[in-house]
Amino acid sequence: MYKTFIIIQREYLTRVRKKTFIISTLLFPLLYFGLIFGMGYLAENSKQVLNIALIDESGYFKQTELDQENAVDPSSKVSLVSSKATDVLRDPEAAGFDGFIRMPALDWQRGNDSIFLESKKSYGSGTTSAVQAKLNRIWNRIKNDSLSIDESQQAILQMSQLSIRPKNMEDANANANLAEVIGYIAGFLIYFILLIYGSQVMMGVMEEKTNRIAEVLVSSVRPFQMMMGKIIGIGAVALTQFLLWIGFVFLIYNVTKASGNNMSAASEIVGTMQEVITGINMPLILFCFGFYFLGGFFFYSSLYAAIGSAVNEDLREAQSLSFPVTMLVIISIALMTTAIANPTGPIAVWGSLIPFSSPIVMMARIPYGVPGTVPWWQLGLSMLLLILGFLGTVWFAAKIYRTGILMYGKKPSWGEMLKWVFRKS
Amino acid sequence: MSELLRVEHLKKYFANQKAVDDISFSVSEGEIFGLLGPNGAGKTTLIRMITGIFYPDSGSITFQGKPFDPIHDVRHIGYMPEERGLYKKMKIGEHALYLAQLKGLSRTDALHQVKQWFERLEMQSWWNKKVEDLSKGMSQKLQFVSTVLHEPKLIILDEPFSGLDPVNSNLIKDEIHRLAKNGSTILFSTHRMEQVEEICEKIILVNKGEKILDGTVGAIKQQFKQNHFRIGIPAPTEELLRHAPFDLIRTSEQQQIVQIREGKSTNDVLRYLLDQSIPIHSFEELLPSLNEIFIRLVGDTPAARQFQNA
Structure with missing residues (x-):
């Protein structure tokens, strides 16, 4: 445990202290809002x-x-x-x-x-x-x-018109429009985390292999400790970035609220946020976000770690081997769009139960209301399956990692890697 | 000297080759032990089993009198692999601390040890430098320090001198001797024979996964000697050689290399030369170098060709 903690500490500190981390943490929200407001501004001004x-x-x-x-x-x-x-x-x-x-x-x-x-x-x-x-x-x-x-x-x-809108009997507060927006944001955030931080795990493992430090480490710690240390350390970096962003949002929210309601744009944002906070079950959404973020991250990053351990320094090798994994993430986003349009349909239900897509699809469904749209049993089953799922991928990845990290030469195929998994040790 | 490590009937087969095939040997405390063999002979696989990286397919490893337990015993082993590297972006001091902590040292102990070693090898000024700024020799030094600073009982060095200049080689060599004198046991793996002769007391020679030789360097040389002698006499005449108890192998003006015939002794040679009134300046036995023995034993396997070129 002590050794795993030492590894986590190194993985975390070396990344958080980097200038790129600080810059990307600050720039991402700026770019994000810049994009939204900039596009609105351009659309307004470029009308001919x-x-x-x-x-x-x-x-x-x-x-x-x-x-x-x-x-x-x-x-x-x-x-x-x-x-x-x-x-x-x-x-x-x-x-x-x-x-x-x-x-x-x-x-x-x-x-x-x-x-x-x-x-x-x-x-x-x-x-x-x-x-x-x-x-x-x-x-x-x-x-x-x-x-x-x-x-x-x-x-x-x-x-004189007939207007029909959705209303959930069991969830008086359910607000479909708001749910859609929150669902999209949550789903996409998880999507970005899985891809960006997943590939960071992969690059980190590749670095250890090409630096030839892997064997030095493996003589002190178990390969499993090495892999978990890296995954947890990088996961903590992702979590830190998130907490900082949430912190920014609340800071901005409180500053604008304190500065009075006379600024129309600012008060509009404050109003919207108040509506968001009161209109939906915020604590549940935040809890679920944390859970699916971690679950999905463990699920995918262990697969990315396995790939990183199997390839050499060639980035193209890594890309071709990680393509199937990346496809799973992209399919999840496609399922999410369907799930948002119809949050109780079969695709939404199955997509939010199966571990590979549940982090993204379930996060898009939850804002529609629990237990209104997502019954408790579905949420529980989805969480259980995700836990089993990531335990499975971690086990699977550890087997590949153990063999791959000390292997140099030709890039193995997925078939060979499966052999490493099911070979008796 | 008590026994530190005993390896018995160790086997490790991979899908397409027998990497280690029934190897046994033992290493005593404080010994400098050489593990020799051409590339691909199975040295690294053998070491990986001793360091707990691989599990043997069969056989047993006894460490300090008890069955080897990778999780706890790695604390007492320092391993510098042949494929060794460092994190390029880390500072040197932090890097050494990190590796020491991974061996199980607390941060305070690690700091104490790192400082001591840096001082001895005159590396204090490097502390805040980044690894990527180090020359190859310097990073080798850092790797050596990282291998030994948790005061391991068994130090395993795989090709420790590759890429080192003579000055740094000697520095490391002196450290190896100092560590052995202080009670550490050193397992030294290489295919460079001249280093083995210089440093090791005992060796084991492996080829194609099998042990083909072990013993002390002196005994092995005796075992493989071919009764070659260097005699300080002028170049002998045909007449002299006709009845001599030896055959001439190489000749020069003042020194002759000869092989004593079977059934004859050194005294027979000396007596013969004295009887012929030939002035003898020197008389010395020529033992084969380990390199020669090595080539004789493994020379016909393709993997061993590299030694003939070296």
């Missing part, structure tokens, strides 16, 4: 007004009505063109337009589903749908007039 020529062969559209609509939604400007129509058709940009719509003769009872916004550049469906909505509002009025529906009737048609 789309200038569309409408060549109306139906005779339904009037410039006055188009002007009204252009004022409501300034993201595009639709103007009737009749005199210069041939110029526009030939080259809309030379005629001063981004594109044109050639409106054919229309039957008001049928409409037309093959009208095109033609342009030299390509525009996405987001752009065209704004123009479509604009023209449809005018079209609705034309239909209403033709059917002699007056304004109060129109209001009834518009306002």
Whole structure:
């Protein structure tokens, strides 16, 4: 135990003292928020007004009505063109337009589903749908007039709707939208930890092997102690980074709260956070996050340690051997997206029980509510299976590690590594 | 001298070769013991079993009179493997401390020992340097210190001099003798024969996983001697050789290397030369070097070719 602790200590301190750790701990949240706000800012400022020529062969559209609509939604400007129509058709940009719509003769009872916004550049469906909505509002009025529906009737048609939202009987607080956001964040965080810190374990083991220090160590400590020391040490680094981030968030939260509610953006964040904290079962989510983070980390990093012990200094060898393991993590993320869309569906349930995907998938389901969406038995079974799962991978990895760490030469295949596992010692 | 290590009928087979095939030997306390053999002979596998890295397939290892227990006995063993390395980014002092603590020393004891050894080998100024800044010889020195600073009873050195310049080689050699004098037992594995002759008292020679020879260096030389002598006489004439009790092997102006014929003694040779009134300046027995014995014993195996080139 003492020796394992010495190893953990070294693995932890050498990493935490590195400049890259401090920089990445500080930069990651900055980059993360920078990305979110930066994208919002860019989207807000890069909106261009789309200038569309409408060549109306139906005779339904009037410039006055188009002007009204252009004022409501300034993201595009639709103007009737009749005199210069041939110029526009030939080259809309030379005629001063981004594109044109050639409106054919229309039957008001049928409409037309093959009208095109033609342009030299390509525009996405987001752009065209704004123009479509604009023209449809005018079209609705034309239909209403033709059917002699007056304004109060129109209001009834518009306002009177059936709206259906999910509500869990057993969980009064369940908030599906919030759960979705938290589920995504938790799932992705675990995904990043598994990949980033898993490969750190692999690199660490490879370093010991290529440095030729492995045999020196193995004559003092058991290979199992060496492997566990490395895994736990690096896991502690990941945990430290997380706690620091959580610390930052609470610091920012309290500072903004203390500085008063007059800053609109800041108070908005405070408001959202208060909603998050009161709206969901935060202690349970944090506990589960800790559990699945550790469980998933042990599960995957022991596999990565085994791979690191089997290969030589060549990074490509390591990549090709670790591909199946990395695929498991990526499949988990794919399962998570399905689970968030349908948190009680069979994929969500199975994905959150099977150990290789449960850390990511279960974390995405838990915010929907326990025991509402995730029954207690599922949570318990999932945790039990994950514990059994990582005990299994640690056992498996230890067998490979013991042989691999002192083996130089050709890269073994997964088949050979399996032989190392099932060979009697 | 009491026995420190006894190895009996040790076997370790890998999938495609018999790495160690029924080897037995024993090492006494305070002895400098040589484990010799060409590369691939099974030396490293044998050492890995003695250090508890591998379990033997069969056979037994007795350490300090009790069955070898890897978990507790590694505290009393210091092993410097042939494939040895250090963490490049660590500071030298911390590195030595780390390895000492992994042997089971407390931090205070480790610090005390490291300081003492650094002082003796004049390494104090290195403490805060990084390992990657060390020359090969310097890191070898650090490795040697790390191997011995927990005061092990058994020190196993696998090719300790590879890559060392003569000055550092001598420094390490002196340390080995000093450690042996203070009661440590040294198991020294190499394929460099001249070092073995210089340092070791007893040796065992392995080839292809099997023991082919063991004993003290002197006894082995006696066993393999070919009755070669160096005689300080002028180059002999045909006439002289015709009735001589020896055959001429090599000749020079003042010294002749001869082999005494079977059934004849050194006195027969001297008497013959005196009778012929030939002035004798010197008379000396030539024992074979371990290298010669080695090549004679393992020379026909492909793995041993390297010795003939060396």
